[in-house]
Amino acid sequence: MKWVKRIMLIIIGVGIIYAGLVLFLILSGTKDQPTAAPDTVLILGAQVKGTSKDNAYPSTVLKERLDAAIPYLKEHPTATAIVCGGKGSDEPDSEANVMAEYLRVHGISQKQILTEDTSTRTKENIQNAQEKQALGNTVIVTSDFHMYRSKLLAKRLGISEISGLPAVSKSSARFKTYVREIVALGYGLLFDH
Numbered sequence: 001m002k003w004v005k006r007i008m009l010i011i012i013g014v015g016i017i018y019a020g021l022v023l024f025l026i027l028s029g030t031k032d033q034p035t036a037a038p039d040t041v042l043i044l045g046a047q048v049k050g051t052s053k054d055n056a057y058p059s060t061v062l063k064e065r066l067d068a069a070i071p072y073l074k075e076h077p078t079a080t081a082i083v084c085g086g087k088g089s090d091e092p093d094s095e096a097n098v099m100a101e102y103l104r105v106h107g108i109s110q111k112q113i114l115t116e117d118t119s120t121r122t123k124e125n126i127q128n129a130q131e132k133q134a135l136g137n138t139v140i141v142t143s144d145f146h147m148y149r150s151k152l153l154a155k156r157l158g159i160s161e162i163s164g165l166p167a168v169s170k171s172s173a174r175f176k177t178y179v180r181e182i183v184a185l186g187y188g189l190l191f192d193h
Helices: 002-029 062-074 095-107 124-132 144-154 174-191
Strands: 040-043 082-083 113-116 138-143 162-167
Touching: 002 124, 002 144, 002 174, 040 124, 040 162, 062 095, 062 162, 082 095, 082 124, 095 113, 113 124, 124 138, 138 144, 144 162, 144 174
Parallel strands: 040 082, 040 138, 082 113, 138 162
Antiparallel strands: none
């Protein structure tokens, strides 16, 4: 029985070390600062709510991302904003369409916005945005807890000029999102190449 306890303690110890290291990486992304000379501002999608296309609106997480992007886009009117995100089975409209409308309502010119409305995950957001145009000096806008993984994927996809504009997560589900990101980043580090 002693060896079973030892093995369990080793497994628990490795799990704690792993979670601590990954949490450190996640937290390092929350301090990112965007470049002063962006060509592209890539805003990553999150869930949209509503019962129909006519009353679709951004979830709290998505609104945080958009609200972080708006003042930055107003400071850099020559940068192209690419809003990313397809339509999930539980969503009334694509994330990109809802995001583009939100930006327009808040004073961002339609000429500054490109929509990428087919992707379903972070890696696809970035890949599909690359197909829209050459990204150049790119700023990723996403939730603070999601920044490290997003930039890691962008670098793996060949975007060398990359910085981040982390949206501060104030959601009541903050603990849950950080736990989920610990698992997702672990997967991304090992398998998302």
